[in-house]
Amino acid sequence: MSPPITRADAARLDAEDPLAHCRARFSLPDGVIYLDGNSLGAMPKAVPARMSHAIEQEWAVGLIRSWNDADWYPAPQRVGGRIAKLIGAAADEVICADSTSINLFKVLIAALRMRPGRRRILGELGNFPTNAYVSSGVAELMNAEFVALDPDAVIDAIDDSVAIVSLVHVNYKTGRVYDMAEITRRAHAAGALVVWDLCHTAGAMPCDLNGCDADFAVGCGYKYLNGGPGSPAFVFVAKRHHAAIRQPLAGWHGHARPFEFVEGYEPAPGIDRMLVGTASQLGLISLEAALEAFDGVDMAVLRRKSLALTDLFIRLVDQELSGFGLATPRDGAQRGSQVSLTHADGYAIMQALIARGVIGDYRAPDILRFGFAALYVGFVDVWNAVETLKDVMASGAWQALEFRQRKAVT
Numbered sequence: 010m011s012p013p014i015t016r017a018d019a020a021r022l023d024a025e026d027p028l029a030h031c032r033a034r035f036s037l038p039d040g041v042i043y044l045d046g047n048s049l050g051a052m053p054k055a056v057p058a059r060m061s062h063a064i065e066q067e068w069a070v071g072l073i074r075s076w077n078d079a080d081w082y083p084a085p086q087r088v089g090g091r092i093a094k095l096i097g098a099a100a101d102e103v104i105c106a107d108s109t110s111i112n113l114f115k116v117l118i119a120a121l122r123m124r125p126g127r128r129r130i131l132g133e134l135g136n137f138p139t140n141a142y143v144s145s146g147v148a149e150l151m152n153a154e155f156v157a158l159d160p161d162a163v164i165d166a167i168d169d170s171v172a173i174v175s176l177v178h179v180n181y182k183t184g185r186v187y188d189m190a191e192i193t194r195r196a197h198a199a200g201a202l203v204v205w206d207l208c209h210t211a212g213a214m215p216c217d218l219n220g221c222d223a224d225f226a227v228g229c230g231y232k233y234l235n236g237g238p239g240s241p242a243f244v245f246v247a248k249r250h251h252a253a254i255r256q257p258l259a260g261w262h263g264h265a266r267p268f269e270f271v272e273g274y275e276p277a278p279g280i281d282r283m284l285v286g287t288a289s290q291l292g293l294i295s296l297e298a299a300l301e302a303f304d305g306v307d308m309a310v311l312r313r314k315s316l317a318l319t320d321l322f323i324r325l326v327d328q329e330l331s332g333f334g335l336a337t338p339r340d341g342a343q344r345g346s347q348v349s350l351t352h353a354d355g356y357a358i359m360q361a362l363i364a365r366g367v368i369g370d371y372r373a374p375d376i377l378r379f380g381f382a383a384l385y386v387g388f389v390d391v392w393n394a395v396e397t398l399k400d401v402m403a404s405g406a407w408q409a410l411e412f413r414q415r416k417a418v419t
Contacts, residue, residue, distance in 0.1 A: 014324055022388035028314055031384040034302045042390045044369045047209055047347045047380025050235030059298035063291060084293040085284060091300045092243050096207060097217035104280045105243045105293060109208060110139050112227040112244040115256040115283060117147045120173045120202045120225060122255050127172035128153040133160050136177045140206060144175055164195055171201040179209035179345035182376050184337040186345055190221040208232060213346040214315060215308040218245055233382055236296030244283050251279050260285035302384055314383040315346040318391055322348050325395040336376060350377045360412035361401045367394045371419045
């Protein structure tokens with residue numbers, strides 16, 4: 010039996026952490042252990058000054074001139090290029106625009122158009138429901154069929170009737186990771202295209218879209234990329250598909266010559282054709298500044314720390330607590346950068362934790378989610394979080410009425 014893990018062990022890991030200096034790049038409140046970066050990332054310190062300049066100078070003084078003078082206009086491409094480095098794509102294969110749901114709608118319809126004669130979209134049960142909602146809507150519009158299966162059954166269901174395999178790479182509830190390379194290979198062998206949702210991947214772990222020969226991907230900017238609430242999303246289209254892709258939301262910003270304002274639509278060359286309307290400029294500015302937090306960060310090193318953090322959390326829960334289930338795979342190769350515990354009173358327990366400064370979140374029906382953003386979460390944070398959870402349970406603090414009253418956002 011291994012000796013018990015101590016706080017001194019966690020402190021030693023912090024002292025040896027090659028990414029420890031990155032914590033200073035973020036604004037984190039005193040007395041708070043923030044384990045919800047998988048839902049909303051912490052604010053990088055570079056953001057407020059950049060936003061202040063954009064509002065007080067570029068908007069207030071520059072006015073409309075700033076589309077040119079402050080280089081606003083190419084921000085979707087510029088920010089997309091920064092994200093591309095984190096997900097294994099070329100700079101001209103990623104563009105930042107719209108929301109994840111809108112981008113998913115665009116690529117699903119475009120992919121169906123690229124596979125005439127095939128009408129099946131293959132998805133999964135138990136992952137983020139928006140993906141199923143959007144896929145069902147696309148199927149209805151396109152006279153297609155959306156089939157959602159248990160995750161373990163997806164790969165064997167890929168056959169020559171399938172047009173698209175659309176999956177969330179890291180499960181939002183459990184943190185379970187799909188084998189991107191193998192599923193993409195199997196889909197291509199059957200003649201299908203693959204759409205990957207990277208909302209819980211980008212910025213949290215390495216991703217090699219081009220190495221896996223992926224077709225399409227979408228993702229948000231406000232989780233591990235730390236772009237702020239409602240931050241613009243991104244979309245990836247492999248360069249080999251650029252000439253063929255016809256996305257359904259033809260807007261002026263995706264036109265080949267947008268400022269000629271001609272009647273007929275002609276898609277822009279390359280990834281620019283995925284644009285629709287005017288970019289959310291302030292959102293892009295915030296995200297662009299936030300991405301500076303990744304400067305000089307080796308994603309392989311970040312992944313090693315992420316696995317060490319989640320492994321420590323699981324081991325401490327085993328050591329210090331009882332009564333909780335583990336929804337996340339113990340095998341690090343199969344999990345993202347989160348750990349999900351289960352408990353019938355999970356909502357109240359999480360509210361009691363938050364009241365004590367340990368911030369995670371809850372997902373129905375019984376999931377307590379803890380996200381570990383390796384740029385700013387430390388090993389002593391993990392130790393202290395588990396100690397706080399242990400005290401909440403031992404004291405019965407979670408049973409207070411105030412913690413049982415459901416809020417609008419869980």
